[in-house]
Amino acid sequence: MKAREGDNIRILVVEDTHDVADAVAARFGRRGDAVDIAGTRAEAEDLIAVQRYDVIILDINLPDGDGLDILDGRRKAADPTPILMLTARLKVDDRVTALDKGADDYLIKPFDLRELEARVRALARRSARDAATGSAIEYGDLALDRAGQTATLKGDALPLTRREFSLLETLIDNRGRVISKDRIFERMFSFDEAEVGLNAVEIYVGRLRRKLEGGNVAIKTLRGLGYQLVCDDT
Incomplete structure (x- = not known):
């Protein structure tokens, strides 16, 4: 436990x-x-x-x-x-x-x-x-298993690195809401801003965005504000 x-x-x-x-x-x-x-x-x-x-x-x-x-x-x-x-x-x-x-x-x-x-x-x-927050989350075609550190899109496994999974977890925890680059960075890299740099977030967002193509969930960029995970379920 x-x-x-x-x-x-x-x-x-x-x-x-x-x-x-x-x-x-x-x-x-x-x-x-x-x-x-x-x-x-x-x-x-x-x-x-x-x-x-x-x-x-x-x-x-x-x-x-x-x-x-x-x-x-x-x-x-x-x-x-x-x-x-x-x-x-x-x-x-x-x-x-x-x-x-x-x-x-x-x-x-x-x-x-x-x-x-x-x-x-x-x-x-x-x-x-x-x-304590629970293991499984579903959002549109996307499903995330926190305990297993895995995610699927339309039932197919998403090949994610641990950093990409951390980014997806942060976005899905705040689904529908805009989350700033700084906050994403803190979740992904903890104390390492000086060494890694905020631009690392953009790199990982780009990688994850490509892996989400084909489903009804996407990452929107709101310039100057941050990122938002949205679902087009129409």
Whole structure:
């Protein structure tokens, strides 16, 4: 069961630097959260196989592999657990790759433990709210399954990346209403505006718009205001 707002949460920290892992565990432990630590990819996968977590904090560089492989495996298994990546990589392309593979957020090392705690708790709250709002939504020819992280158009599966699914989820949650680019960005990319840029929203809107062609649901652009998901059911 996912944590509710205000509840203690269970966290997996996948980090091979012992002092960093211990500091993170101590920070959350003081608040009463349960924290497991894995120093390798193999240890992490063993723990994930037997335990459900509310949030996973995942280092990219591990002694026996790449944390992105763990991330990729979780998303291919349709595991919606929020994952925050820790990285020493400064290139924007590396961070965008992590987001496209399904990361919910990331922090660049070195980081402030207070910021890490704030981001982890935000991810846990959002996950709890999403679970509480229900899984399936239908709008015209479009159907979205929040739990399965899938969508269909006229009954056919839509091939969506995780970022495209996040965009579609944001639009369908606000169907019929105009939603600003800033608000969409916050939902899709969390704390990453400075690194990724608002223009990323336009790119993803264009991709999603093309994938919705052939159905009676479309994305309208209202210049200066934002975007609107509309249904022509006539």
